[in-house]
Amino acid sequence: MQLFLEQMLNGIAIGAIYAMITLGLALVYGILRILHVAHAAVYTVGAYVGLAVFSATHSILLSAGGAMLVCAGVGVLIERLVYFPLLKYPPYVPLIGSIACLLAIEELCRLAAGPYILSFPAQLPFPSFTVGGIVISSTLTAVYCISAGVLALLWFITTRTELGLAMRATSQDMAIASAMGINSHRIISLTFMMGSAVAAIAGILVGVYYNQVYPSMGAVPAYKTLALIVVGGLGSVPGAVLASILLGVGETLLIGYAGIPLPRDALAFIAMIAVLLWRPQGLLGSRG
Amino acid sequence: MSEYSITIGTLIAIQAIVACGLNVIVGYAGQISLGHAAFFGIGAYASALLTTAGGLSFWTALPVVLGITGLVGLFLGLPSLRLREDFLAITTIGINFIVVSVFQYVPFFGGALGIGGIPRIVLFGERIRGVSFLLLSAGFLAATLAICWLFTRSWSGLACFALREDETAASSMGVSPVRFKLTAFILGTAMAGLGGALYAHFMRFISATDFGFPMSVMILSMVVLGGMGTLWGPVLGALVLGILPEVFRPLTDYRMFLYAALLLMMIRFQPGGLLGENSLARQTFSRLKGGKP
Numbered sequence: 001m002q003l004f005l006e007q008m009l010n011g012i013a014i015g016a017i018y019a020m021i022t023l024g025l026a027l028v029y030g031i032l033r034i035l036h037v038a039h040a041a042v043y044t045v046g047a048y049v050g051l052a053v054f055s056a057t058h059s060i061l062l063s064a065g066g067a068m069l070v071c072a073g074v075g076v077l078i079e080r081l082v083y084f085p086l087l088k089y090p091p092y093v094p095l096i097g098s099i100a101c102l103l104a105i106e107e108l109c110r111l112a113a114g115p116y117i118l119s120f121p122a123q124l125p126f127p128s129f130t131v132g133g134i135v136i137s138s139t140l141t142a143v144y145c146i147s148a149g150v151l152a153l154l155w156f157i158t159t160r161t162e163l164g165l166a167m168r169a170t171s172q173d174m175a176i177a178s179a180m181g182i183n184s185h186r187i188i189s190l191t192f193m194m195g196s197a198v199a200a201i202a203g204i205l206v207g208v209y210y211n212q213v214y215p216s217m218g219a220v221p222a223y224k225t226l227a228l229i230v231v232g233g234l235g236s237v238p239g240a241v242l243a244s245i246l247l248g249v250g251e252t253l254l255i256g257y258a259g260i261p262l263p264r265d266a267l268a269f270i271a272m273i274a275v276l277l278w279r280p281q282g283l284l285g286s287r288g
Numbered sequence: 289m290s291e292y293s294i295t296i297g298t299l300i301a302i303q304a305i306v307a308c309g310l311n312v313i314v315g316y317a318g319q320i321s322l323g324h325a326a327f328f329g330i331g332a333y334a335s336a337l338l339t340t341a342g343g344l345s346f347w348t349a350l351p352v353v354l355g356i357t358g359l360v361g362l363f364l365g366l367p368s369l370r371l372r373e374d375f376l377a378i379t380t381i382g383i384n385f386i387v388v389s390v391f392q393y394v395p396f397f398g399g400a401l402g403i404g405g406i407p408r409i410v411l412f413g414e415r416i417r418g419v420s421f422l423l424l425s426a427g428f429l430a431a432t433l434a435i436c437w438l439f440t441r442s443w444s445g446l447a448c449f450a451l452r453e454d455e456t457a458a459s460s461m462g463v464s465p466v467r468f469k470l471t472a473f474i475l476g477t478a479m480a481g482l483g484g485a486l487y488a489h490f491m492r493f494i495s496a497t498d499f500g501f502p503m504s505v506m507i508l509s510m511v512v513l514g515g516m517g518t519l520w521g522p523v524l525g526a527l528v529l530g531i532l533p534e535v536f537r538p539l540t541d542y543r544m545f546l547y548a549a550l551l552l553m554m555i556r557f558q559p560g561g562l563l564g565e566n567s568l569a570r571q572t573f574s575r576l577k578g579g580k581p
Contacts, residue, residue: 029374033374035374035377035378081556082556085556086555086556086559089559089560091320091374091377092314092320092377092508092512093512093555093559095322095377096505096508096509096512096551096555097552097555099505099509100509100548100549100551100552100555101548101552103544103547103548103551104545104548104549104552107544107545107548108545111541111542111545223381223385223501226378226381227378227381227382230375230378230379234374234375265385265389266385266386266388266389269381269382269383269385269386270382270386272378272379272382273379273383273386276367276375276379280370280375
């Protein structure tokens with residue numbers, strides 16, 4: 001029982017980190033209908049910049065701030081230079097552009113920092129607990145608190161502010177939104193900034209959680225998060241979060257108990273195909 | 289020609305065959321597929337198993353291999369009837385990951401060790417290797433191109449073009465989406481199977497990682513770069529993407545970065561492909577002919 005609870009807690013933490021990466025993807029898909037594979041590269045950049053600032057200053061707050069700033073910049077650059085000019089082409093054209101971006105940025109990280117696995121020896125300023133014999137480490141507490149905070153903040157921005165209203169209007173119909181006086185290009189850039197800054201936080205959390213930062217750390221999340229936004233319902237942010245947490249828990253429990261001989265990276269896709277057969281619009285998506 | 293350039297040439301010919309197959313699905317029928325390497329792999333594994341464990345020769349195994357890949361293609365083409373564009377794209381990525389992990393984890397398929405000791409192809413009593421293998425692959429490529437050309441001239445090809453341009457209009461004119469989309473899937477995946485069989489007998493050792501998602505991206509990039517829906521586009525794409533890494537080889541560490549950056553530039557500035565509509569090559573060609581640019 002104790003082992004089960006510990007597995008559960010780890011699974012939720014992994015799911016929460018998946019959710020923070022998937023969020024950016026769901027936001028971008030909702031607004032531009034582009035599969036933003038290069039988002040995983042932004043997340044890798046976040047981890048590297050975070051680690052670099054941390055080694056220079058030994059402050060995790062400065063490191064997070066620096067990584068968020070740089071990633072927001074990288075995200076907007078990808079949007080302005082690659083996606084925006086390709087919007088009028090069929091969806092596979094920006095998709096290939098995105099994959100090329102992912103490869104190029106991964107290679108840049110490898111050239112800049114070397115092909116090695118670097119360690120991220122940060123202590124996050126969160127307390128650890130012991131409840132009924134179960135130890136919740138400070139890293140776990142940090143993952144819970146930070147992801148809950150980020151999700152709540154994003155929920156507030158998208159549903160309770162004028163900016164969120166403009167974002168929702170742009171994702172429903174860009175032409176009409178522009179006609180109503182919304183600067184839709186600015187909204188798109190802001191969406192990329194927000195999604196990329198959250199990816200930077202996710203990158204730092206993964207770096208600290210596994211104590212590993214390496215150039216290809218984005219490769220598996222790049223495709224797994226695609227499956228997650230499909231399962232959640234393309235463009236649905238709550239659906240993406242739900243699917244991420246379910247996958248985090250499912251992966252951890254299946255590895256821990258069932259001993260399924262398939263690698264856990266195929267699991268997301270098997271779940272995805274099962275969900276699509278049952279609900280082609282995704283868990284929380286709407287038809288049409 | 290050195291041994292090395294013969295190897296590169298043979299691999300380019302094999303990849304061009306696979307890219308032609310993807311072009312039938314994506315370029316002619318308009319169905320996005322990001323998992324084409326899975327069929328390449330299924331062809332390779334089927335041929336490898338039939339010739340090692342099954343004891344058949346390459347030539348008797350080949351029709352079976354084409355049948356198997358075509359059948360799997362038919363089965364996996366079914367989602368395309370239900371799912372559109374982005375959903376289909378991600379589903380095909382998923383199929384690729386699942387096929388690779390089945391090859392990797394089921395002992396029947398050799399597991400993580402792959403399959404080795406695949407016999408050479410024997411033709412007219414000769415073991416095919418080196419230049420003869422290059423010529424054999426080029427011959428198969430020519431046959432593939434001929435089939436593609438015939439397909440675009442056939443009723444099935446025209447029906448696929450109509451479905452690609454406007455599915456609702458085409459099906460209201462009596463063109464069955466089920467029949468012609470599945471025809472394109474079977475034809476395209478069987479070509480991938482042919483490429484896979486050649487690959488298995490050329491390398492004589494295969495493992496699941498050869499047919500992963502990066503390979504699918506590579507094949508799709510070839511088709512898009514060359515010019516989707518054109519006859520020669522996939523061949524040109526295979527040539528460009530096959531030769532580029534060799535050109536960059538002296539740059540060692542910077543090689544993969546330059547390759548990715550160049551791919552990004554090409555897709556950014558020639559999104560219709562090197563031979564597609566409005567491409568530089570097309571414009572120059574029509575200017576040379578004296579027509580309007």
